Amino acid sequence: MPDAALLGLVIDRIESHPPAAGAADLILAAFQDADLVDAVLRGEPGAAVKAEAQTEAAAPKAAIFLTAIEVEGFRGIGPPTTLAIDPGPGLTLVVGRNGSGKSSFSEALEMTLLGTNQRWDQRLKVWRDGWQNLHHRHTRVAARFVLDGRKQPIEVARLWKDSAGPDGSTLTVDGKPSSIAALGWERQLAGYPPLLSHNELEHALDREQSKLYDALAGILGLGELAFAQQVLQKARLTREREAKDAREALPSLRAILDRTADERAGLVRTALAAKVWDLDAVAGTVGGDADSDERSMLRKLRDIAGLPVLDRDKLNAAITELRDAHAAAERLRGTDAGKAHEIAQLLQQALDVHAHAEGEQCPVCGADGVLTYQWRVDARDKVVALRADADAVRKARGMVDNAMGQARQLISAPQKALRDGAGAGVDIGPAIALWERWADVAANGDAIALASHIETHGPPLIAAVADVRRAAAAELERLERAWRPAADAIAAWLPLGRRAQAAEVEAVRIKEAERWLRDAHDELRDERFRPIAGAVQENWTELRQDSNVSLGDLRLLGAQNQRRLALDVKVDGEEGSALGVMSQGELNCLALSLFLPRASMPESPFRFVVIDDPVQAMDPAKVVGLATVLARAARERQVIVLTHDTRLADAMSALDIAATVIEVVRREQSVVELRRIQDPVQRYIEDALAVAKSRDVPTEALRVIPGFCRLALEAAASLAATRRLLRHGMPYADVQKILETPTTLNMWLALAFLNDPERAGDVAGYLMKQHPAALEAVRECNRGTHSGKLFGDPVTFIRSVEKLTQAMLRAQ
């Protein structure tokens, strides 16, 4: 899940500084993964919405506090031991000498949460070999966590089969097999590591600047920024490679095209010569529509191959018809159809005129007695006969005309395909010559002439056309065979070319997204880092105390190979080279200054931080600073500090910082004991009382009572003196020096009561006056510590010692 805070900043910035069209979805998708980027580029519906919705999913998680760490058979701890910690904000110190097993608790927690996956490989060999306790070969580590809104703590445990290696663990949550990922903690653990081991503390700052940058970038979610940039870069490179692949395949394709005489090779070459390939033209050429150009040889050939063939039967039928019509007309040759028609007309008119007249006189010649009834009958018959003759002649003529017209239709000029067919590799000369002769028919010839023209010139033309058609088809076949390899090569390349063209467009869009992210990178980073930088400086100011090194601006700079954490360091006010001038103690302080704010990011669900031995190599003044910084962190966080000596506890006690102190001691056989301690004085008194009241301890053990009482008095004197000196304004480091002076109880008492350890000789006199009842107790302490002898009732003795310690602390 992407870092919600960072993604929020990205979305805000997309609104305030809109990227080029189409880039915004890509930017958001890049924070998810490469698949979503691809989906957005493919224009998959919903992909963009999914990219937008990422922020909502990254909602804050329930707060997690630690309530116990359980360890068995792991590192320095043998039998099962539980470190119980109060859940909730506050400070817990786990104090134990080196080798007491205290670090085993933080290591166990680390092992529980991270397993052997992380950091394990960087571990010392000792760690890897000695992960299992020597005395107890059954290993189990566990931690209990209190989660907001859950009544019962959850128990996360890691167990090993008795013969398993360090990597052979299984994880359970509340006893059921599970995983850290299933808890949803994996990303948070990596982003906001709540554990700081001593090793990391020591070496956090002597790593390369880029590593330090990465460590900080990781918690700021800047890793996401780099991740998104990488996703985009990778997506772009993939597409650029696709474009390159297509381009690189071109020369060999061109070579094939050059070797191919086929005109289509030229078309494809031209289509691919342009800056933007005309791939549709290429596809068309391969797909077969190359002959849309009239000048195309293929078109010529196809046209020739498709020349119309004269139908021999039709020719014969035309010839027959011509001749039959001619013969029919010949038979009527003697008949004057025109004259017959005119006479028929004249007779009809005469009949019509006579129909309305009386008499038998001819109105034309004047002869009388001719227009008789008989004349009328004969004339009527003649009109009919004459008209029939005229019709027959007209019909025969019509049939000849008709036959000739139809026959002429068969005769055409040479086809365009044939006329244009020169240069296509087919000998069309004879066919054209025949066709021209065929077309050259006399305009005024009769039907017989036409019939013989057809009879003479038709069949040779039919044969010649058939020949050129066959030749053209054969030529086409030959060309296709020669073209096939080139066509195959083009067809194979075409998808590459198409993908390349799409990829180039996509790459441009990705570049826009990349440019936006690159431009936004520094500002997003600065915005994200600002609160941390502030907290780091605040911590450093507290921790540095009397260090002459001051910390100026703290910035993450650069990106990729140039990335680094810039620390402006001033030594006595002079600019210094970052870390070179700092002591190990100062470096530790700085590392801690960095760790605490990052572990305390509000986005982290972990409300606990565990720090292993931050005190080593620190001078007393820094210990005070550390106590203050930890106390401040503990207001909101559960701060657990493991430490090998009492300096931190002493400083806290001196500064009146509330803290739970747990002392760790290890017996033989890796039996580790934990004790909660209120303050050292009370602890010694209680130890003495425990021995005095117990019936189990051997009598010899009673001899330790005066010793414990003396320790109680000395501890009270130390605390009383510290608080007084600090109140008087003495620096803590100086106070610590004074506390190193006393070597005897009387010197301690002199320091506490008389403010001068050297006045040990005056202590008896002072006590006589101020605390007479305690004088004898002090004497018994001194004597009995050495002799082990005790006069009187031990409990009474212990109580009078306790009273004196209270008096000492009250005197403040």
Add this chain to the structure above:
Amino acid sequence: MTVHDQVDAHQLVSAARDLIRNDDATTAGLWPRAAALLARQGLELAMVRLWEVTAPGLERTSTRCQLLCVGDMLNDRELGGRTTLTWNSLSNACHHRVYELPPTASELNLALEAVWDLAEAVEKLRGRIRV
């Protein structure tokens, strides 16, 4: 109740070892300093018994002075050196020291071994002188 006086260094060393070994609730946490206290008492007791037969009155001088004489008196400089180191480390545990935590079991075992050896040497010498 008073602690009876008839105790020797060996008994104290054994008692201290018991404290270290037996993990019981009463002594949990307090056993390191208790064992240190017993060990130091054992060491001082052994020295007192040494002075009884070699240099009566030496027990009234400072412990530092007494420690310097142990090697010579026993004619064993190595044991003398171990005794001094042991007393120093035990004293640290028996006084309140800033930054000091109770000694560990292994540190205590080393010290107890030294005390035991010292007591042995002293008793052997006393036996020889008495004979």
